[in-house]
Amino acid sequence: MNQLKKNILICLQDIKGSGKFASIRTADFIFPGLEVETVGEVAYPINQFQAKALIQVAHKAPFGKGSQTIVDNNVRSAWEIDADKLHFNNPNWNGFLGKAIKNIKTDLGLEDYTVTAHLYKLLIYEEGDFFLSHKDSEKEKGMFGSLVIGLPSQYTGGELVIRFDGNEVTADFANANPGHTLNYAAFYADCDHEVKLLTSGHRVCLVYNLVQQKAGKKIEPQSLQSYAGRLAGLFVENNTPNNPYIILLGHQYTPKNFSEDALKLNDRAKTEALLLAAKQAGYYAKLCLVTSYLAGTPEYDGYYDDEENTEMGEVYEEYLSIEHWLENELPAFDEINFEEDELLTSFPLNEGEPLIKESTGYMGNYGPDIMHWYHYGAVMIWSPEMNAELLYAQNAATQLNWITFFNRAQKISDAEVASVKDMLTEGLKGRSRSDEKENFNAVADWLVNRNEKVFLTKLDQERLQFFFEKIDSDHWVKLFQFLPVENTTIVFEKIVGDITFPVLEKLLGVLNTMIDTGTLKSITLQQIALLPDHFKKLYANTKRGISAAALSDLFQLAQIPTEKEWVKTIVEALTKNTQWEYIHNMLVPKLLTAESSEFTEKLLSFCREYLQQRIDNKPQPPADWSRPIPDTTGYSAQWKILKTFLESPDETVFDFRKNQSERSKMELAIKNVVIDLKTETIKKGSPHILRITKTQDAYNRLMKSWHKDAALLENMK
Known part of the structure; x- marks a missing residue:
């Protein structure tokens, strides 16, 4: 198995997308017509007097730290002006941006995608400023990267260094010809990047968020088919895989922005090849996020000074799971947990920055507990035989979604057929999430599609009643039309044996739907004739009434000519209690x-x-103001105190001057029963008075x- 994993990873390493992780370019200068509120339009190249004027209206640039945005000059030293303070007077500036984005799409392999640039900030670096290595956070939905445009000015240092997957490129705008060119760099938000120390002058740049809109056709290099064929052969090489293949891609993604269109760099090409390979091998495949969770204590060096950015020391809890699935024709599973040795990955886990950091905060002399979440893009591939095993561990909604899928599928494995039969016999009762809708109608469709004419007759009564309540009336009509008459009779006999209110209410709805179906009319009339017995049995010792929907169904059925005894018996049952x-x-x-x-x-x-x-x-x-003492065993001391007052035909008010504990007990005694008394606290004197007044509430x-x-x-x- 280890060699098989190695061969799969070697094949994937050869798959390269059409893009790079960064685009660095130089363009002919065009006046942006940039106007800054309270400063005016900027001239080029920007001199130190203009730069200082910009700093006067700017604020220190913060950075993201976990869920917070903070200013720390030890991590980032720079100035920024918000986008709403910036205006462009040159209408040709948008044309420049359009050409730049076209070049960026070519470099990053996004030719078939719609990309826009949204202005984010104007940044000013002065001598001594820098920004340590970091990743850009996703500042808006669809953001996948950043665009930095250097405005002409004189400075040294301040190189933008961009790193990904062991590779590094540098955008050094200081060496460009100031006043004659515009320099820009674009890169994925997943890339580590830093701004080196500015050694002289002022570095001024515009920063845009690169946002991917609705994608066009997918990038599909010609070589993908051959790679898919090789991968498919490797998958089926292991005829009986004990676990799914969970293959990590190269990037992390936030659950909010994870989509097939948002895949970065080689992730797209690898995903396409894997999905094609799974299809060729007759396997299932689904894009997902592998979540690696770590909880631990920070590395201790004598004191705790930075609770979220400190290194994690001892890890006391960790797990790997798949919680987020990308929608496709396959139903999503519930959360799947697994061990690290079950993954196929070409890089070590949990290195670099996690997407999410949280901390419990300091606790006296103790450091905080730290939690890290890594969300790796992944493709899970599994065989139909493994699918049959996985289904047993799913909740009812997920199992039913798979049965719905099987109803549409042209072919499913014998193992999957057997697992569905087991679920129908004993399963489908697991608790689903509150936002999941359970489609039990899939069970009826399955039985018809699989030509299961005797399955329902073999179920025990409790199980059959369970399905009877869950499947809607139209699908029961479909089932009864499919079943032989004798089997339908057996099913009804089991359903109404030891009948319950939910079964009775559903029975009324099913019969009301069946009555208009000519082929079922005879058996429908037989079941309608038995309704008085069901009502008589259920209403023998109950005050419960049937639901509004059931009443409507019953009124409809009563339109059918029936015996007078039928009407009499059901009316007596409904009106008995x-x-x-x-x-x-x-x-x-x-x-x-x-x-x-x-x-x-x-x-x-x-x-x-x-x-x-x-x-x-x-x-x-009431004839007078006397009130009966409640029939209760609780608070006997309190009711003993009130006895004379309650029995008095004339007294209407009783002042109970006691300490708070005694007043509270008296209030609770009165609140716990239904009685014509109300209370209020009179806060005069000490102790206060609990005033108890008789009412005519009853x-x-x-x-x-x-x-x-x-x-x-x-x-x-």
């Missing part, structure tokens, strides 16, 4: 909008009688319900 809230909020509103039938009229008649009876028994206010609640009854009954006339 009906609660006030259900009648007001569910039953009557649905009845008022339903099509009239014997069934709905009987329910309406019951509701009218129920409401009239309540109206005829109008609540009466009577007011009854009257509020009575008025609602009257209004609803009036609406039913």
Whole structure:
């Protein structure tokens, strides 16, 4: 296996994209017409008086440190002016930018991509200024690099050194002919770069963010097919791979800006070759981000002075995982964890700057805990047999997404077929993320596509009821049309055995959908005839009502000519233990909008009688101010104190002057029961008084319900 990995990496090392990691060019001078607010238009070459005037309106240039932006002259010493203070009076300046971007696209291998330059800052370096090696942060969506345009001025030093993957180039604008040329350098944000110490004069430059817009056609060198063929042969050389091939590309990417169009340098060509190779080998392939997480303590040299930029000392936690998947025709997996020796990489992990740094901060005399996240672009390639194994560890939503994919696929392996059967029999119950939608209709499509006519009949009752609730009514009709009549009968018998409310509600919806399907009408009528037994059984000892959707389905089914006993039994069940809230909020509103039938009229008649009876028994206010002691075992001491007050027909206020602890206990005793008492704290004197006042809340609640009854009954006339 080690030799196989080595051969794959050797093949990938030979794949080179069409671009370089930096573009350094010189162009004929054109007046930018650059005007700086409060300074005026800049003349060229920029002399020391203009440079100092620019510094007067500038501020010290900060740099990114973890999630913060800070100023530290030991890391970066320079001045900057924000883009909103800069204006260009020469309309030809945009033409210069367009030509520069065209050259940059050629150098960086982006000919088929739409790239724009967004002005970011004007930078001024004076003698002694510098910027230590760093990577540019992604300052806006789609940003993939930076463009630095040197404005003519006299200076020495200040070389821009750009490094990537062991290679280095230098943009030395100080040696150019000032006043006659414009010099610029563009590079990927993933490159390390620094500005060397300025030894004299002033270095002034414009900085733009390079932003990649929607891409055109992908770069596809002619050699990719041959590389793909070699790679495909290597993949299938190992007939039974124990793990997926997880192949790291050359760059890190933020999850927000990771896309196939945003791949940098050779990553594009390598990705294309790998995807082609997987297809040729009959394997699956998916672009992803490999996350390397490290948590540890900083290197200790006697004191902690820089909690985020200090070197990590002892690492006490680390893991590798794939959490971010790029969308394509394949469903994404859940998070996959693995060991470092399972990776295929040509470079060591966790060297250089991580994309994300966090720190817990200082804790007394102890240094902070430091967390680093590296996000490497990668391609995962795996066989259909390995896919069958991976599916077992996924949550229900992911498994169902794969079943949906299999329903569209022309061919899947025997191992994958077996894994789906196992999931249908015992799986698909794992917890999915809250943002994932579980598509159980894929199960119905699978059974039809695979011509599984007896599978459902062999499931145990609990499992079958689980699927019955999850699959929508239209797909159940599709299934029943597919199954032989005798198998459909068996399925229904299992579904309604030990019926539950969720199953009953779903059954009403399925039958309502089936009734319009001619081939299923006979069996539908049989099941409708059994509904009274289901209602009678479920409503024997419950006050629960069925949902609004289920009521609508039931009213529709009641339009079918049925026996009078059918109507009587279900009406009696629905009205046996009906609660006030259900009648007001569910039953009557649905009845008022339903099509009239014997069934709905009987329910309406019951509701009218129920409401009239309540109206005829109008609540009466309490005869006096005595209130019953609540039937509770809690706070017995407090209720003993209040006993005489509650029993009194005349007293309405009780002042309880005690310390805060005793007042709090009394308040809790009152809050924990339903009783006509309210409390307030009188903060006069010491200790304070908890004033307890009798109310008529119970009577007011009854009257509020009575008025609602009257209004609803009036609406039913």
